Amino acid sequence: MSRIELDKVSVVFPASRHTEAVTALDKVDLLLEAETFATVIGRSGCGKTTLLNLLAGFLAPTAGKVALDSQPIHGPGVERGVVFQKNALMPWLNVADNVALGLTFAGMPKQQRQDRVGTCLDWVGLSGFANHRVYELSGGMQQRVGIARALAADPKILLMDEPLGALDALTRESLQELILELWQKAGKLVLFITHSIEEALFLGTRLIVMTPRPGKIHKTYDLSFSKRFLAGESARSLKADPDFIALREEVLEVIHPRGGDHGEP
Ligand SMILES: Nc1ncnc2c1ncn2[C@@H]1O[C@H](COP(=O)(O)OP(=O)(O)OP(=O)(O)O)[C@@H](O)[C@H]1O
Numbered sequence: 084m085s086r087i088e089l090d091k092v093s094v095v096f097p098a099s100r101h102t103e104a105v106t107a108l109d110k111v112d113l114l115l116e117a118e119t120f121a122t123v124i125g126r127s128g129c130g131k132t133t134l135l136n137l138l139a140g141f142l143a144p145t146a147g148k149v150a151l152d153s154q155p156i157h158g159p160g161v162e163r164g165v166v167f168q169k170n171a172l173m174p175w176l177n178v179a180d181n182v183a184l185g186l187t188f189a190g191m192p193k194q195q196r197q198d199r200v201g202t203c204l205d206w207v208g209l210s211g212f213a214n215h216r217v218y219e220l221s222g223g224m225q226q227r228v229g230i231a232r233a234l235a236a237d238p239k240i241l242l243m244d245e246p247l248g249a250l251d252a253l254t255r256e257s258l259q260e261l262i263l264e265l266w267q268k269a270g271k272l273v274l275f276i277t278h279s280i281e282e283a284l285f286l287g288t289r290l291i292v293m294t295p296r297p298g299k300i301h302k303t304y305d306l307s308f309s310k311r312f313l314a315g316e317s318a319r320s321l322k323a324d325p326d327f328i329a330l331r332e333e334v335l336e337v338i339h340p341r342g343g344d345h346g347e348p
Pocket residue numbers: 096097105106107125126127128129130131132133134298348
């Protein structure tokens with residue numbers, strides 16, 4: 084059972100010759116329990132990626148504690164899988180070898196590795212593409228490879244930084260549904276950053292709304308739309324639900340206050 088804990092976490096990027104010091108996160112407290120699907124939304128610069136980088140172990144806090152299962156995070160680890168908007172696949176490797184990359188580094192025996200890669204490709208609907216080069220795949224298929232690669236090592240938590248941000252609307256919707264099905268099947272704790280309020284509301288069981296300067300968690304919401312989707316309701320009817328629309332307006336008001344400044348979310 085995985086559990087993420089942030090205790091009064093601050094991240095300050097020091098001033099440089101050309102820039103002032105930035106408080107990317109200011110005394111952030113957060114507790115995420117196993118099997119939560121946490122979505123994170125907020126204006127550009129509110130500290131979303133900084134939060135994910137702390138959990139991935141790419142960054143250390145300036146103050147406070149970041150822990151996974153009560154153990155402080157000191158650097159990257161196989162128990163944390165990461166998916167980025169640009170999936171950083173190796174173009175000279177085929178799909179299966181890209182998915183196997185971490186397993187190869189970890190020294191997993193070949194047969195076991197092949198079985199695991201086969202399972203993960205099956206999960207993301209790419210069974211027939213194991214021998215394709217990644218440049219032969221569409222953007223959506225490449226993101227599926229990135230997701231399969233992150234799942235291959237069977238991480239406890241999955242960290243996703245705008246994984247669907249570069250995709251067209253239809254591909255994005257189908258991958259949202261795939262990600263929910265994988266989440267249900269694999270039972271991971273997920274942290275998912277997005278700029279789309281609709282996506283954040285649809286996918287999350289816990290929505291984290293952040294505000295900038297300094298980066299803070301403004302409010303969190305417990306949500307049930309994704310569970311209702313997995314129980315059989317259609318995505319379209321959920322997104323038209325009055326509760327969904329009311330929450331969308333409420334969150335929009337925090338991110339883009341009416342009469343306030345109107346930067347990109
Ligand atoms: N390595 C760094 N050095 C200096 N400042 C940084 C660094 N990384 C991030 N920042 C600053 O910290 C703040 C938070 O950045 P972060 O990337 O976490 O925001 P974000 O919410 O993910 O933004 P976006 O939605 O645009 O990706 C921003 O003001 C950013 O300019």
